[in-house]
Amino acid sequence: xxxxxxxxxxxxxxxxxDQTRLPLEEVYVETDDEAVVAQAIKSLxxxxxxxxxxxxxxxxxxxxxxxxxxxxxxxxxWIEKSTSLFSSTRPTAANLFWAINxxxxxxxxxxxxxxxxxxxxxxxxxxxxxxxDEEMCRAIGQLGSELLPPAASVLTHCNxxxxxxxxxxxxxxxxxxxxxxxxxxxxxxxxxxxxxQGSRLTAWELEKLQIPFTLITDNTAGFVMQRGMVNVxxxxxDRITLNGDVANKVGTYGLAVLxxxxxxxxxxxxxxxxxxxxxxxxxxxxxxxxxxxxVTQLAGRQIAPPDxxxxxxxxxxxxxxxxAAIITEKGVLRSPFRxxxxxxxxxxxxxxxxxxxxx
Amino acid sequence: xxxxxxxxxxxxxxxxxDQTRLPLEEVYVETDDEAVVAQAIKSLxxxxxxxxxxxxxxxxxxxxxxxxxxxxxxxxxWIEKSTSLFSSTRPTAANLFWAINxxxxxxxxxxxxxxxxxxxxxxxxxxxxxxxDEEMCRAIGQLGSELLPPAASVLTHCNxxxxxxxxxxxxxxxxxxxxxxxxxxxxxxxxxxxxxQGSRLTAWELEKLQIPFTLITDNTAGFVMQRGMVNVxxxxxDRITLNGDVANKVGTYGLAVLxxxxxxxxxxxxxxxxxxxxxxxxxxxxxxxxxxxxVTQLAGRQIAPPDxxxxxxxxxxxxxxxxAAIITEKGVLRSPFRxxxxxxxxxxxxxxxxxxxxx
Numbered sequence: 001x002x003x004x005x006x007x008x009x010x011x012x013x014x015x016x017x018d019q020t021r022l023p024l025e026e027v028y029v030e031t032d033d034e035a036v037v038a039q040a041i042k043s044l045x046x047x048x049x050x051x052x053x054x055x056x057x058x059x060x061x062x063x064x065x066x067x068x069x070x071x072x073x074x075x076x077x078w079i080e081k082s083t084s085l086f087s088s089t090r091p092t093a094a095n096l097f098w099a100i101n102x103x104x105x106x107x108x109x110x111x112x113x114x115x116x117x118x119x120x121x122x123x124x125x126x127x128x129x130x131x132x133d134e135e136m137c138r139a140i141g142q143l144g145s146e147l148l149p150p151a152a153s154v155l156t157h158c159n160x161x162x163x164x165x166x167x168x169x170x171x172x173x174x175x176x177x178x179x180x181x182x183x184x185x186x187x188x189x190x191x192x193x194x195x196x197q198g199s200r201l202t203a204w205e206l207e208k209l210q211i212p213f214t215l216i217t218d219n220t221a222g223f224v225m226q227r228g229m230v231n232v233x234x235x236x237x238d239r240i241t242l243n244g245d246v247a248n249k250v251g252t253y254g255l256a257v258l259x260x261x262x263x264x265x266x267x268x269x270x271x272x273x274x275x276x277x278x279x280x281x282x283x284x285x286x287x288x289x290x291x292x293x294x295v296t297q298l299a300g301r302q303i304a305p306p307d308x309x310x311x312x313x314x315x316x317x318x319x320x321x322x323x324a325a326i327i328t329e330k331g332v333l334r335s336p337f338r339x340x341x342x343x344x345x346x347x348x349x350x351x352x353x354x355x356x357x358x359x
Numbered sequence: 360x361x362x363x364x365x366x367x368x369x370x371x372x373x374x375x376x377d378q379t380r381l382p383l384e385e386v387y388v389e390t391d392d393e394a395v396v397a398q399a400i401k402s403l404x405x406x407x408x409x410x411x412x413x414x415x416x417x418x419x420x421x422x423x424x425x426x427x428x429x430x431x432x433x434x435x436x437w438i439e440k441s442t443s444l445f446s447s448t449r450p451t452a453a454n455l456f457w458a459i460n461x462x463x464x465x466x467x468x469x470x471x472x473x474x475x476x477x478x479x480x481x482x483x484x485x486x487x488x489x490x491x492d493e494e495m496c497r498a499i500g501q502l503g504s505e506l507l508p509p510a511a512s513v514l515t516h517c518n519x520x521x522x523x524x525x526x527x528x529x530x531x532x533x534x535x536x537x538x539x540x541x542x543x544x545x546x547x548x549x550x551x552x553x554x555x556q557g558s559r560l561t562a563w564e565l566e567k568l569q570i571p572f573t574l575i576t577d578n579t580a581g582f583v584m585q586r587g588m589v590n591v592x593x594x595x596x597d598r599i600t601l602n603g604d605v606a607n608k609v610g611t612y613g614l615a616v617l618x619x620x621x622x623x624x625x626x627x628x629x630x631x632x633x634x635x636x637x638x639x640x641x642x643x644x645x646x647x648x649x650x651x652x653x654v655t656q657l658a659g660r661q662i663a664p665p666d667x668x669x670x671x672x673x674x675x676x677x678x679x680x681x682x683a684a685i686i687t688e689k690g691v692l693r694s695p696f697r698x699x700x701x702x703x704x705x706x707x708x709x710x711x712x713x714x715x716x717x718x
Contacts, residue, residue: 023664188670191654191663193552193576199655199663207664215669217552217654218578219610223675226612251578253585257620258613295550295576296558301658304550304558305382305566310574311547316582 004162004205007046007055009127012065014058018045019163023204034063034085041089041096044195048164049238049274050133053099056086057126060103064122070115079104091286092247092315094239098273099129130166136271136329137167144174144234144269144327145181152178153230155221157190158249159201160236160269170269171234172205174327179211187213188230190221192249194294194312218251225262233259237270237326244320244337245282250313256322265324272328277345282317290314363521363564366405366414368486371424373417377404378522382563393422393444400448400455403554407523408597408633409492412458415445416485419462423481429474438463450645451606451674453598453635458488489525495630495688496526503533503593503628503686504540511537512589514580516549517608518560519595519628529628530593531564533686538570546572547589549580551608553653553671577610584621592618596629596685603679603696604641609672615681624683631687636704641676649673 007016014037015030029045031037037059040046046055063082067074086100106125110118148154154175161172168176178184187206192198199215206213216224224230233255239247246252246268259266279285295310296303304310326333326340330347333340366375373396374389388404390396396418399405405414422441426433445459465484469477507513513534520531527535537543546565551557558574565572575583583589592614598606605611605627618625638644654669655662663669685692685699689706692699 024661190578191552193550193578196662199667203663203667207667213668215651215654215663215667217609217671218576219549219552219613220670220672220675222613222616223609223672224670226675250576250582254578254581254613254617257581258616261616261620292574295574298657299660299662301660302383303555303658304562304574308558308562308566308574309572311579311583312576313579313582316579316585 004208006051006163007058007166009058009123009130014055014062016040016046016055017163019047019201020045023200032062032065034059034082037062038085038089041086047197048159049093049095049236050136050165050170050271051163052090052093053095053273054126054130054133054166056096057099057103057129059086060100061122061126064107064119067115067119070112070118072111075107075111079107090288092238092288094276095271095273102129133166133271135167137165137169137173139329140170140269140271140327141168141173141177143332144171144267145177145183147267147325147327147332148174148178148183149231149265150183151185152183152232153186153188154184155188155190155224155230155233155255156202157198157235157252157255158192159197159205161202161205163201163205164236170236170271172202174234174269175211176209179209184211187211188224189213189215190218190251190255191215192251193218194290197249221255222258225258225264231264233264233266235268237268237274238315239285240268240270240275240326241279241282241285242277242338242341243281244323244326244333244335245285246318246323246326247282247285247287247315248318250316253316253318256318260322266322267325267327268323269327272330272344275328275341277341282319285317287316288314363567365410365522366417366525368417368482368489373414373421375399375405375414376522378406378560379404382559391421391424393418393441396421397444397448400445406556407518408452408454408595409495409524409529409630410522411449411452412454412632413485413489413492413525415448415455416458416462416488418445419459420481420485423466423478426474426478429471429477431470434466434470438466449647451597451647454630454632457632461488492525492630494526496524496528496532498688499529499628499630499686500527500532500536502691503530503626504536504542506626506684506686506691507533507537507542508590508624509542510544511542511591512545512547513543514547514549514583514589514592514614515561516557516594516610516614517551518556518564520561520564522560522564523595529595529630531561533593533628534570535568538568543570546570547583548572548574549577549610549614550574551610552577553649556608580614581617584617584623590623592623592625594627596627596633597674598644599627599629599634599685600638600641600644601636601697601700602640603682603685603692603694603700604644605677605682605685606641606644606646606674607677609675612675612677615677619681625681626684626686627682628686631689631703634687634700636700641678644676646675647673
């Protein structure tokens, strides 16, 4: 599969694709400055919940590489500074906080060892996360493809591909896997206003993968369902709570309601790092508000009267009762989600114990 | 009320606002060429089902004014040519065909009279239609305002105001009337992709009317309903069939499904000229397909990869079971719509009989 490398570690630097320039320009940025990476996350040059996590992890490594001393106080100050730098980029994606936390632990685990060793450990952890993400994409693609109806005609929203993850994607990995397995008939892509991740990014990726698709405006989704043009909806997620509520790109909730009305299954694909085991319901998820100008301007051009007030939540919450299943790399979760999540945690725990014993 | 004159008859010419230039430029076009009017309808410089009807009527007058002879054959040829010119502009709006038909009858009624008299009759008919449309807007505003819930927070789609009618609008007239009557709390406007009639036109009009509103992307509608930010949806219509099915700007159907799911009333506001008494169900309505490029380009800028295929129906069909009521200038129609339509026809008939008797 022709997979785009949205982010890479290259000889002490992070190289990433500036996604705000797509689809017209394919511009890569190479940097050893963690602030540049943080700003790229903020501006959506790097986006997609899993990819944000990987970017933050590499950003930690960049910061760490500047350390001159392994004095305990310096290390702690460095961890806190990096944590705050990356935590403040975007509030909704669970993977971001999961990745930050994991980097903190990795470094704390080897505190007191020589500086070079600590730096190597930090990089190894970030690279492991990146590699795991690739494997996660493959597993989700496989598990999800099995769930699709015959001759699947998939409706998807936003971008969940190589540009959103460290591998082939979440929802999009299911689409690509189904295509390889001759199970996919067609894909309908919501353009995904305001930032057009569907028309700019997903259309660009599916063209590269040579998967047949049709672009629609977000408000055409109901019509294509009514006309029987799609038989399944598959989307990604930015945060999933213990009860199975899903935060994802704004518009997802409307699709879920429409899918319900038309009796079409609505699937969410996400790695377990998207699950926030500390939140019991979607009501607790902080919803990032974007600037009015993302709605009232497009490509620098004013498309509404100046000074118009726009309400621009980046995400919405889909309640669990509209979700047919959550496809993770570790298995397919179904209602009642709370129980499924608990089983998932136990499974994780037992595999960790196994690892510890048989290491 | 500060009402924009989207179209006017001015000393033998039609003057119209080029709506494709809004909101950044307010450009008026004055012409005595019916082909310019037809092209303006096609390109959406003149749009909105009722306004299209009025524009076509004035277009007929422009064409008629060029006639040099009242010879029967010439008149018939002229009628057929004008009919075909305007019928081929846009396929979905019922008002267009209603207006064309009415102009044909008006002229046929006075066939054989001196040419100047016939020309005067044609103009009088077009002006009568324009005036009736103004009154229709007022009546719909009044009837609709009475239906709104207390402290109404209305969600609307596309543009249904002075830019879509010969008066204050359909759905928007309800909004404006409710505002004057202190019954309106707030308006949420869908931007209405792909041509942004919400953000370009409705936002521009509500600003002029000083009515408080917030602009949202179409895909945010579900979220604002879920959060209780709107308590009623009011939209216009391009064609309504005998069973109460409604063709309106694409996205309307999705809003109707969302409104149903949230228990929010969904109202359609339209003049009786929008009702197609010859069609029994929405399945028969021809849906205009717009060019892919209206989705893949914006303001001349490519926003998707070149050559991407987009599906761009201009309208969708909302089935009658999702419609709480249809607000016409002659009364409020409710389910079962078929019966309500028959009563409406009888009422019309009896008033026509009365007129004939007491003339």
